[in-house]
Amino acid sequence: MTAPDPGAGADLHLELPAEGSRRTALAQALRDAVRSGRLAGGTRLPPYRTLAADLGLARNTVADAYAELVAEGWFTARQGSGTRVAEHPAPRATRAAASAPTPSAPVHDLLQGKPDPASFPRSAWAASARRALAAAPTEAFGPGDPRGRPELRRALADYLSRARGVRTTPANIVVCSGFANGLRLLASVRPRDWAVEAYGLPFHHSILEAAGVRAHPLPVDEDGAVTDRLPTRPRTLLLTPAHQFPTGGRLLPARRAAAVEWARGTGGVIVEDDYDGEFRYDRKPVGAVQGLAPEHVVYAGSLSKSLSPAIRLGWLVLPDHLIDQVLAAKGLRESWASALDQLALADFIACGAYDRHVRRMRKRYRQRRDQLLAVLAASAPHLRATGISAGMHAALTLPPGQEVPTLTAARAAGLALDGLSAYHHPTAPPPAQEGLVIGYAALPDAAFTRALDALSEVIRRVEE
Amino acid sequence: MTAPDPGAGADLHLELPAEGSRRTALAQALRDAVRSGRLAGGTRLPPYRTLAADLGLARNTVADAYAELVAEGWFTARQGSGTRVAEHPAPRATRAAASAPTPSAPVHDLLQGKPDPASFPRSAWAASARRALAAAPTEAFGPGDPRGRPELRRALADYLSRARGVRTTPANIVVCSGFANGLRLLASVRPRDWAVEAYGLPFHHSILEAAGVRAHPLPVDEDGAVTDRLPTRPRTLLLTPAHQFPTGGRLLPARRAAAVEWARGTGGVIVEDDYDGEFRYDRKPVGAVQGLAPEHVVYAGSLSKSLSPAIRLGWLVLPDHLIDQVLAAKGLRESWASALDQLALADFIACGAYDRHVRRMRKRYRQRRDQLLAVLAASAPHLRATGISAGMHAALTLPPGQEVPTLTAARAAGLALDGLSAYHHPTAPPPAQEGLVIGYAALPDAAFTRALDALSEVIRRVEE
Numbered sequence: 001m002t003a004p005d006p007g008a009g010a011d012l013h014l015e016l017p018a019e020g021s022r023r024t025a026l027a028q029a030l031r032d033a034v035r036s037g038r039l040a041g042g043t044r045l046p047p048y049r050t051l052a053a054d055l056g057l058a059r060n061t062v063a064d065a066y067a068e069l070v071a072e073g074w075f076t077a078r079q080g081s082g083t084r085v086a087e088h089p090a091p092r093a094t095r096a097a098a099s100a101p102t103p104s105a106p107v108h109d110l111l112q113g114k115p116d117p118a119s120f121p122r123s124a125w126a127a128s129a130r131r132a133l134a135a136a137p138t139e140a141f142g143p144g145d146p147r148g149r150p151e152l153r154r155a156l157a158d159y160l161s162r163a164r165g166v167r168t169t170p171a172n173i174v175v176c177s178g179f180a181n182g183l184r185l186l187a188s189v190r191p192r193d194w195a196v197e198a199y200g201l202p203f204h205h206s207i208l209e210a211a212g213v214r215a216h217p218l219p220v221d222e223d224g225a226v227t228d229r230l231p232t233r234p235r236t237l238l239l240t241p242a243h244q245f246p247t248g249g250r251l252l253p254a255r256r257a258a259a260v261e262w263a264r265g266t267g268g269v270i271v272e273d274d275y276d277g278e279f280r281y282d283r284k285p286v287g288a289v290q291g292l293a294p295e296h297v298v299y300a301g302s303l304s305k306s307l308s309p310a311i312r313l314g315w316l317v318l319p320d321h322l323i324d325q326v327l328a329a330k331g332l333r334e335s336w337a338s339a340l341d342q343l344a345l346a347d348f349i350a351c352g353a354y355d356r357h358v359r360r361m362r363k364r365y366r367q368r369r370d371q372l373l374a375v376l377a378a379s380a381p382h383l384r385a386t387g388i389s390a391g392m393h394a395a396l397t398l399p400p401g402q403e404v405p406t407l408t409a410a411r412a413a414g415l416a417l418d419g420l421s422a423y424h425h426p427t428a429p430p431p432a433q434e435g436l437v438i439g440y441a442a443l444p445d446a447a448f449t450r451a452l453d454a455l456s457e458v459i460r461r462v463e464e
Numbered sequence: 465m466t467a468p469d470p471g472a473g474a475d476l477h478l479e480l481p482a483e484g485s486r487r488t489a490l491a492q493a494l495r496d497a498v499r500s501g502r503l504a505g506g507t508r509l510p511p512y513r514t515l516a517a518d519l520g521l522a523r524n525t526v527a528d529a530y531a532e533l534v535a536e537g538w539f540t541a542r543q544g545s546g547t548r549v550a551e552h553p554a555p556r557a558t559r560a561a562a563s564a565p566t567p568s569a570p571v572h573d574l575l576q577g578k579p580d581p582a583s584f585p586r587s588a589w590a591a592s593a594r595r596a597l598a599a600a601p602t603e604a605f606g607p608g609d610p611r612g613r614p615e616l617r618r619a620l621a622d623y624l625s626r627a628r629g630v631r632t633t634p635a636n637i638v639v640c641s642g643f644a645n646g647l648r649l650l651a652s653v654r655p656r657d658w659a660v661e662a663y664g665l666p667f668h669h670s671i672l673e674a675a676g677v678r679a680h681p682l683p684v685d686e687d688g689a690v691t692d693r694l695p696t697r698p699r700t701l702l703l704t705p706a707h708q709f710p711t712g713g714r715l716l717p718a719r720r721a722a723a724v725e726w727a728r729g730t731g732g733v734i735v736e737d738d739y740d741g742e743f744r745y746d747r748k749p750v751g752a753v754q755g756l757a758p759e760h761v762v763y764a765g766s767l768s769k770s771l772s773p774a775i776r777l778g779w780l781v782l783p784d785h786l787i788d789q790v791l792a793a794k795g796l797r798e799s800w801a802s803a804l805d806q807l808a809l810a811d812f813i814a815c816g817a818y819d820r821h822v823r824r825m826r827k828r829y830r831q832r833r834d835q836l837l838a839v840l841a842a843s844a845p846h847l848r849a850t851g852i853s854a855g856m857h858a859a860l861t862l863p864p865g866q867e868v869p870t871l872t873a874a875r876a877a878g879l880a881l882d883g884l885s886a887y888h889h890p891t892a893p894p895p896a897q898e899g900l901v902i903g904y905a906a907l908p909d910a911a912f913t914r915a916l917d918a919l920s921e922v923i924r925r926v927e928e
Contacts (some may be wrong), residue, residue: 073617073635086633118606126597129804133590141581141772142906177641177776177800203795214905308605310803312641331667336641338802340593442606 007077012039012046016056022057027064032294034074034085041087045075055433058376090426099379108451110417111395112439113201113305114247119361120308125352134341140275140343144334146327148315151346156315160299163358164277165287166318167294174326178206179302180272185316186271186298187211189325193234194275197225198318198428199247200240205425208238217428220244222386224251227259235268242277242286246423247395256289257311264396265295269319270297276305276319278358281366282389303345305392306358311341365392368440372452379456392441395420403434403464409458411437415451476503476510478519480750485885485896486521487868488823490529491518498538498549505551509539526866531875572915574881576710576857576903577665577769583825584772589808589816596807604807607800611792612639612779615810620779623813624763627822628741629751631758632781638790641800643737643766644671649780650735650762651675652699655696661689662892663711664704668737669889672702682890684708688715691723699732706741710887710901712851712858720753727760733783734761740769742822742842744829746853759783767809769856772820775805829856830906837915843920844927856905859884866926867898873922874900879915 004181014029028308033039046053055062066083069075069270079253140149141265147153168177179202187194187208187242194208198217205381208215216234220227224244230237237259241251251259263270269430270272272289280286294317302314318326348354369388376385376396398406405417409415415444417438478493480486499505509515512526519526530547537742541547583793596615604613611617617634626629640646644667651672652660658672662681674681678700682689689710701723705715715723727734735751744750754763757783766778780788812818833852840849840860848861862870867883874881882901888896907915 031904073621073633107915114606118603120602122597123734124602125804126594129593130590133586133593136586138582138584141584141774143576143773171769180799181495308803309797310605312608312798312800312802331771333643334776336776336800338805339772339800340589340805425489 008019012051012161016055023061023064023068024107026057026061027068030069031066031074032070037084043085045083045085047082053393054434056185058191072314073352078138083412084332088308089096089343107414108297108447108454109443110415110440110451110455111436111442112437113306114439114442115305115361115392116441116443117308117310117366118444118463119357121357121362122291124357125348127348128351128353129340129344130158130174131349133340135347136333136339136343140339144339146174146330146332146334148173148334148337149339149342149346150234152349155174155346155349159354160288160301160315160317164274164299164301165291166299166317172294172320172323174225174316174318174323175329175334175337175342176312176316176330177313178304178309179275180204180338181312182302182314182316183207184211184299185326185329186300187213188329189322190236190269194236194238195234195239197244198243198425198426199420199423199433200238200425204238207209214429217425219428220247220249222247222249224249227251227255227262229260230259232266235266236271236272237262237268238271239275240275241289242274242280243387244391246387246420247433248389248391248392250286250389252291254320256292258295259289260293263293269297269322272297272299274299274301276391277301278306279362279365279392280390281362281369290377298322301335305353306361313337313341313345316433323455365441367449368392369394372438372440375456377450380459383459393437393439396436398434398436400431400434402438406436406462407460408445413454413458415454415458417455465521467502476515476518478664480519483918485888485890486525487528487532488890489888490519490521490525491532494529494533494536500534503549503641505742507549509547509549511546515519515641522622522868524872528868528872528875531872533611537825540649551770570912571920572880573828573907574879574902574904574915575906576642576882578903579637579769579772579825579856580828580905580907581772581774583828584774584909585817585821587822589812592811592815592817593804596811597804599811600803600807604803608801608803610794610796610798611800612637613803613806613810614781615904616813619813622778623818624752624765624781627819627820628738628765629630629755630763630781631723631755632763636758636782636784636787637796637815638782638787639801639806640778640780641741642773643739643764643770644668644777645776645800646764646766646778646780647671647735648675648789651677651791652793653786654700658700658702659695659698660702660889661704661708663884663887663897664702664709664889668702679889679891681889683892684711684713685693686711686713688713689717691715691719691726694723694726696730700735701708701726701732701755702735703736703739704739705753706738706744707851707854709737709739709773709858710884712853712855714853722758722820723753724757724760727757729774732760736761736763738763738765742770743826743829743856744832744854745826754781755892759785760787765875770825771818777801777805777808777809784815796914828894832912833858835912836904839920844923847923857901857903860900860902862900864897864898867900869898870922873926874919877918878920879918879922881919 046057050060052062070077070374073082076086119231153173156170156173157170158341183204184207191212193214196215197219216231225239259270262268276287288299290297300318303311378396384397388394403421408421417436420435420437421432480489480493485701509685512523516523516526517557517601535540538550539547540550580885617637620637622633647668657678659682660679662684680695689703721732726732752763754761763781767775849858852858867885879898883894884899886899
């Protein structure tokens with residue numbers, strides 16, 4: 001262990017990986033040194049220029065890495081006494097590792113599910129937030145109604161009707177803090193058996209499992225979930241009809257009809273997860289199943305894909321008979337969704353800024369999609385990409401036995417992306433389809449191009 | 465199922481638990497009967513005296529329980545036709561009742577727990593939100609780190625140290641969407657037995673119960689919870705040391721020391737609910753217990769009292785050994801707390817606006833408190849008000865047998881306020897202290913004066 005040295009700062013021996021962001025790698029190496037005890041609490045760090053010279057880095061890179069660790073609480077910085085290791089720097093690092101890339105972790109982020117953070121419409125949102133704050137009635141600053149702000153429920157009823165073919169009134173809308181929050185509420189009021197798609201987000205599977213729901217996976221093909229032979233037991237059916245997640249099929253009209261028929265005949269409820277329904281590239285957006293049978297479908301949406309997962313807002317459009325139960329599950333007061341964000345979003349939708357943002361992002365994501373398809377066509381013309389008519393990810397099917405070696409090679413090349421089999425429901429009959437789930441929305445342009453180069457190189461190499 | 469009987473009212477067979485508040489138990493049994501369908505929509509309830517005789521209860525108890533269910537929308541009451549089960553009973557109405565006064569709902573709102581919504585610092589907050597949005601790094605618009613924004617954790621570490629004597633670093637802070645969210649997280653990582661104060665918020669008791677926690681109520685007196693003979697079984701101790709909720713005592717230094725001693729000796733954890741610690745009127749704020757033993761205390765705070773419950777933000781300051789567990793309970797991404805609100809709050813604290821707001825509100829609430837005390841001194845000089853050195857509510861002790869008639873008269877006079885016994889833990893040994901819990905922060909000035917007039921009139925009338 002390096003002893004604290006109040007004079008020149010600790011003598012640091014750090015090994016950085018050869019590739020990737022220098023600042024990220026240095027920050028991670030410093031975190032590891034603190035975590036392992038090599039850098040003890042109170043130790044004074046070497047001045048930027050010393051460490052920069054030692055490691056062959058720009059001085060700014062070192063300054064940035066130090067600042068990052070100060071921000072995270074690993075280091076403390078005081079005027080005149082330089083930067084030091086915090087006295088109790090703590091095991092808090094686990095999450096740091098989960099959220100920030102580690103030296104061995106990927107630098108080309110193609111993980112699905114993230115919209116482009118750089119496209120967040122800062123000034124339009126700021127204008128909406130300012131107007132909403134000025135116009136808000138006094139009671140908006142008191143305890144929140146668990147249904148959500150009336151301003152937002154009105155704006156959503158209009159928008160969802162117009163843009164997604166949802167048939168509803170503000171009274172049937174309950175605001176929540178995102179789809180996961182909505183799913184937890186629904187699981188608590190619709191316990192026991194749910195039919196689910198054989199492919200889906202593991203996080204959602206866990207939420208249902210934690211709520212004691214038994215899941216009955218339905219087969220999924222290129223036309224979405226096979227809903228024409230629904231099992232009799234479940235009374236709740238979770239679907240992603242606009243863009244099956246993550247395999248990408250659009251639910252066939254006949255299967256939509258079959259699902260609605262099932263709900264009508266059995267008194268069942270369809271939960272429609274419309275996670276990226278706004279981003280359709282081949283034609284007009286596919287309308288919501290909810291429009292066919294508002295009394296049998298819960299329509300669920302959120303801002304997580306369309307605007308930003310940083311604003312924790314989602315919505316459930318409920319059949320009349322579920323409103324009271326869901327509100328009872330929420331409790332007497334709103335515990336989650338920020339009233340200020342709700343008011344800002346109401347203005348943002350009502351003034352047309354939301355529509356403009358969706359249009360802009362649809363164009364951008366479509367270009368990204370085209371760029372991905374062009375690279376795949378050149379480097380892997382025999383592999384099939386599905387789900388490409390919509391959304392912000394594609395599924396690339398791989399021959400049996402190729403998913404694991406491809407993912408291994410991808411990781412070695414600094415690519416972060418998931419295998420398709422990771423989305424296969426744990427109780428669905430094997431085999432899981434092998435492939436890659438490629439998110440194409442989040443990276444900046446140049447980084448995206450580099451990521452695609454790395455991806456096509458990996459695919460070529462695995463096939464050789 | 466009992467058939468509707470438009471004549472004499474339904475014949476009701478209810479089983480009440482042997483212990484706890486009769487009114488609460490009856491109200492719950494009635495809700496259950498409606499929910500289960502045993503009491504169908506439109507059913508006429510038996511007259512108070514009939515049900516009271518059947519169940520061996522005071523007639524007022526039945527009247528109060530009926531009134532409660534009418535307020536919540538389960539029942540309807542019409543002049544001349546008695547009380548009936550609502551046609552579409554339920555929490556839908558509860559929400560309405562909770563947020564907007566209905567014709568039958570109270571007009572003088574003295575319910576505790578609500579800061580003044582009209583004092584929300586709109587322009588200062590708008591300025592912070594605008595600056596924060598402009599300065600935010602791009603990644604702030606991506607999926608959220610479950611620890612919370614680093615900008616906010618830095619600002620909170622500074623503020624809590626300075627204002628509340630909390631000893632921490634940003635790395636030990638986990639942002640949540642309010643105290644309830646934090647309590648749920650803590651209950652999931654500290655299951656089984658908790659020692660709790662014999663008086664507290666029923667909502668918090670329910671959260672612990674739903675998480676499977678067994679609560680061991682500790683006696684409470686004017687010096688807070690009696691912590692010098694702590695039971696051995698619980699490993700977690702939930703306290704409101706700065707201002708016992710709602711009875712108002714400040715935890716004695718010797719009892720603080722005893723609690724810390726217990727935690728050190730047993731490896732136990734104290735959860736410090738510092739819900740209104742900023743609003744101290746008799747001297748400087750009482751520092752947090754956390755400062756005595758950061759490794760044994762979870763300090764929990766939120767904006768709900770100090771700024772507004774409409775911004776869903778709270779924070780847990782955790783001992784090192786709990787950070788990873790709480791983060792694991794939160795999950796990989798932030799599901800609740802809005803990143804935009806977090807960034808705005810970080811700026812709001814850092815620029816001094818939060819301190820200014822707290823100072824302004826402390827002055828305002830202190831004037832309100834003085835106004836309440838003056839009215840009580842004139843109208844009920846023999847009654848004792850406690851908890852008046854801090855916060856935004858007072859507890860007014862009543863002689864045995866007077867709480868129910870006072871609350872009944874208060875309701876008739878259009879006053880909304882709670883009885884002290886409603887805050888008595890259901891498993892704490894009876895009798896519950898009788899009294900009123902009077903919130904004095906939320907009403908506009910003129911309405912507050914009118915509410916106090918109505919209150920003193922009620923107190924005078926009941927005593928005659």
